[in-house]
Amino acid sequence: MSKFEFPPSIKSRPVYGTLEARPGKGHLMIADADGAEAIMDIATPDLMAQTHIIYIPRGTDFADKLRSLNPAQFYEGPTYAASVSRIRRVLQDAHMGLQVYLAGTEGLMGQAQNEAMMAGIPHTAIQTEHRGSTARRMQCVHCKGITEDVETDPFVCSHCGLNLFVRDHYSRRLAAYQGVCIDAEDPGNVPAPKGIYE
Amino acid sequence: MTIQFNDETFRDDYSFHNSDWAIKRFPFPFHEDSYMYAVNMEQHRGGPEGSVYEKRFDVDEHYISEMRDRAMVLADDPLRCQSLPHMTLAGWDLLELIMVSKSEDYPDLFELHRDGDTWRWINKPLGIDDTFTFLDETTLPYGPMEYITRQTQGDFCVLDQRDGNLWMDAGTVTTQADWSLDFDIGMNFFEWHAPVPLAHEKGIFERALKFLLNIQQGAPARRLNWTMTVNPLLDTSPENYHKWGVQKTTLTPENIGAKQHLRVELQTFFRLPRSNGLVFPIRCYLCSFQDLMTMPKWGRRLHRVVRDLPVELATYKGFIDNRPMMLDYLSQFDDGLPTSPGIFPDFDTEPALQK
Ligand code: HEM
Numbered sequence: 001m002s003k004f005e006f007p008p009s010i011k012s013r014p015v016y017g018t019l020e021a022r023p024g025k026g027h028l029m030i031a032d033a034d035g036a037e038a039i040m041d042i043a044t045p046d047l048m049a050q051t052h053i054i055y056i057p058r059g060t061d062f063a064d065k066l067r068s069l070n071p072a073q074f075y076e077g078p079t080y081a082a083s084v085s086r087i088r089r090v091l092q093d094a095h096m097g098l099q100v101y102l103a104g105t106e107g108l109m110g111q112a113q114n115e116a117m118m119a120g121i122p123h124t125a126i127q128t129e130h131r132g133s134t135a136r137r138m139q140c141v142h143c144k145g146i147t148e149d150v151e152t153d154p155f156v157c158s159h160c161g162l163n164l165f166v167r168d169h170y171s172r173r174l175a176a177y178q179g180v181c182i183d184a185e186d187p188g189n190v191p192a193p194k195g196i197y198e
Numbered sequence: 199m200t201i202q203f204n205d206e207t208f209r210d211d212y213s214f215h216n217s218d219w220a221i222k223r224f225p226f227p228f229h230e231d232s233y234m235y236a237v238n239m240e241q242h243r244g245g246p247e248g249s250v251y252e253k254r255f256d257v258d259e260h261y262i263s264e265m266r267d268r269a270m271v272l273a274d275d276p277l278r279c280q281s282l283p284h285m286t287l288a289g290w291d292l293l294e295l296i297m298v299s300k301s302e303d304y305p306d307l308f309e310l311h312r313d314g315d316t317w318r319w320i321n322k323p324l325g326i327d328d329t330f331t332f333l334d335e336t337t338l339p340y341g342p343m344e345y346i347t348r349q350t351q352g353d354f355c356v357l358d359q360r361d362g363n364l365w366m367d368a369g370t371v372t373t374q375a376d377w378s379l380d381f382d383i384g385m386n387f388f389e390w391h392a393p394v395p396l397a398h399e400k401g402i403f404e405r406a407l408k409f410l411l412n413i414q415q416g417a418p419a420r421r422l423n424w425t426m427t428v429n430p431l432l433d434t435s436p437e438n439y440h441k442w443g444v445q446k447t448t449l450t451p452e453n454i455g456a457k458q459h460l461r462v463e464l465q466t467f468f469r470l471p472r473s474n475g476l477v478f479p480i481r482c483y484l485c486s487f488q489d490l491m492t493m494p495k496w497g498r499r500l501h502r503v504v505r506d507l508p509v510e511l512a513t514y515k516g517f518i519d520n521r522p523m524m525l526d527y528l529s530q531f532d533d534g535l536p537t538s539p540g541i542f543p544d545f546d547t548e549p550a551l552q553k
Contacts, residue, residue: 012385012392141378141436144277162440169393173384180436184443185519 004134007197012170014110016130024099027051028090029071030112032080034132035104036062042101043069054087056080056108080108087112091119100126107137107148110175117172134197139176140164146176152193154182163190200306203262203323209270214430216489220259224485225250226493226541227422227462231502235397235511237405242420242466246542250464254299254418255350256481257307262323264351264373264432271372271433272348277380278435279344281356281368288356288368289343290333291470292477296346321349343368352464352481355379359474364410366390373432373482375425375461376439376516395510410476415469422541423480426517426524427461430484434461449520454527455488458520460500487527493543494551497531504528 006015021042027050029039036055040062043051052073057063063076077083100116102109109128116126135149145159153166157179164179171178183190206213216224227233245251250258271278281289297319301310309320318329326349330337338345347354347370356368363386371379382390387407388398397403413419427434428446449457464481491497504512504524512518533552538544 010392011398012389139381141381142438142440144380167393169381171381171385172389174381178378178381178436181440181443184440185446187444 003131004197006130006134009168013168014106014128014170014172016106016109016128019101019103019127019129021047022099022127024097025050026095026098027101028054028094028098029101029103030054030087030108031102032056032104032108032132033058033060034062035102035108035129036060036066038103038129038131039066039101040069045070048072052090054083054090056083056104080111084111084115087115088119091115091121094119094121098125101129102126103129104131105133105135105149106130107135107175110137110172114172114175136166136196137176138164138166138179139171139174140179142181146174147179150179151195153196154190154193155179166196201257201259201261204259206260206263208263208267208430208432212429212431214260214263214484216485217259219248221485221489221492222543222545223249223258224490225422225462225464225483226460226490226496226499226543227424228499228503229539229541231499231537232506233503233511234508235394235400235402237402237409239406239409239419239421239467242418249542250481250483251420253303254466254468255296255303255352255479256464257300257304257323257351261351265324265349267432268348268370268372271435272370275437278372278437279347279370280379280383281341281343282384285343285356285358285368285473285475286335286341288358288470288473288475288477289341291472291475292354292356293342293346294332295468295470295477296350300350324349344370350479352479355478355480356470357476357478359411359476362411363387364407364476372435374435374480375423375427375463375482376434376436378436380437393514395514396508410467413467413469413476415471418466418468420464420466423463423465425461425515426520427459427484428457428520430459430486432482432484446516446520449523451523451526454523455491456486458487458524458527459484460487460490487524491531493545493548494531495537495543495545495548497528497551498533498535499537501525501528501532 019038019042031039048069048071051071053066053071054075055066056077067074100121102112135151138147138150140157143160147158154163157164163182165182167178169178208214250256297310300308307322311318315332317332320327353371353373354369355366357364358367365386366382369379391403462483466479468477512521
């Protein structure tokens with residue numbers, strides 16, 4: 001699948017790279033959906049012998065392909081929320097020099113990156129590669145609720161129901177972009193939703 | 199002089215008002231007839247007597263009412279005051295800086311008595327007399343940063359300095375020009391400034407950061423920033439924007455002089471001794487257009503600045519839709535005469551309006 005080129009943006013917006021195998025004794029790869037392909041692109045038998053893969057398929061059928069790479073450990077989780085306690089546990093015994101690879105949607109990478117940083121992994125040891133959906137994880141600045149997988153601008157906050165526009169301002173701590181009421185100055189005047197990058 | 203504290207509100211009936219004294223000392227932010235972002239920083243070493251620059255932490259007639267408004271904002275939304283776990287020491291640094299400065303600069307209003315680690319703090323305007331143990335959080339009703347910023351006008355960002363950058367890791371922010379501490383906490387200098395137009399491209403933030411990283415203890419700096427606010431609303435937060443945004447549409451040619459306010463931030467920068475952090479107080483001053491127009495120089499100049507401001511800035515500052523109405527109003531106070539350099543009103547030497 002071809003990779004989406006994000007348009008240039010403001011400085012709080014994350015930029016993603018391309019995964020590359022780095023020297024290290026331990027490797028943790030966390031991916032969702034199409035992120036599996038980024039792992040397959042760098043997988044070698046030697047690397048996989050030292051790799052723990054945590055994967056959330058989200059309706060795709062890559063799980064068996066990843067399993068057949070024979071990673072040292074493989075976990076398939078139904079959702080990110082279900083996997084997060086395991087991610088924390090694994091990061092807790094991370095040894096110096098653990099390499100962390102994140103691939104897939106922005107929401108997955110942002111949240112897993114947070115866990116890795118909180119576990120004290122230097123950000124220089126964390127690689128990211130965006131694959132698949134360009135949907136965003138959004139925080140409503142008004143009610144603070146998070147809406148996952150937002151594809152349109154504006155969108156309706158799944159918590160408080162306000163119509164929000166999608167900003168590029170991004171918080172790493174929240175792993176979310178900011179959503180702000182679009183019709184505050186003209187209540188009821190909400191433009192028809194468009195794709196975020198349309 | 200002794201300050202007569204106003205009993206006033208910054209919401210609902212908006213009884214906020216400036217005395218003649220407050221108008222005269224208003225920090226008008228334009229030193230010339232045009233405005234563009236710049237690295238506009240200077241040493242914060244006092245200023246003309248009675249000006250907002252004179253003391254380290256200016257106290258004025260709005261003090262008590264502003265603190266009441268802050269308490270209401272914090273009661274509604276405790277997330278407006280946050281401190282990441284490693285920032286507690288910087289909070290004590292800030293408490294010390296403010297208590298020492300205020301007790302020295304306003305001995306009739308504030309007293310600090312130190313006996314080893316046992317400190318007694320007397321805040322007469324707010325009726326506070328507390329004894330506590332310095333560096334022992336359990337002896338204060340709030341964390342040190344929250345305790346002291348509930349008693350000090352202006353917002354406070356407390357920055358951690360590491361990796362050649364500044365990190366917004368603590369703050370009390372209830373009088374902000376439409377940005378969210380809860381969203382920005384943990385960001386670095388470039389990240390929290392990301393939404394600002396044009397300034398990144400001009401290299402302003404790179405130069406500004408270099409300057410800030412080198413600020414030394416005892417040598418604070420300052421700058422002015424400004425925006426526009428309809429009604430004297432202190433809490434123009436993104437959190438509540440869905441409630442206050444609509445007020446921007448209530449301007450009419452008849453009420454604009456009273457309702458439209460120039461909002462100026464006196465921003466200062468102090469190095470903190472124990473934590474090596476930096477504190478960034480952002481003190482907000484509001485003045486209605488009609489009060490500003492009592493100074494002929496400010497009338498002439500504000501018209502020219504608002505008229506010539508780049509669209510990007512007027513949009514970012516949120517008044518692009520109201521700019522035409524502002525200009526209709528302000529143009530009545532611009533007779534085309536030249537203006538004297540500098541921000542002060544020069545009331546006695548500038549000519550009266552010639553139309
Ligand atoms: C470390 C201290 C500082 C902090 C905590 C700080 C914080 C902020 C924040 C939160 C914003 C709002 C951004 C948004 O739209 O979300 C802002 C705006 C801005 N800051 Fe800073 N700032 C600091 C220092 C500086 C310095 C030294 C400069 C010097 C040039 C500067 C220039 C600006 C400008 C030009 C804007 C846009 C303001 C406007 O047009 O209304 N800042 N700042």
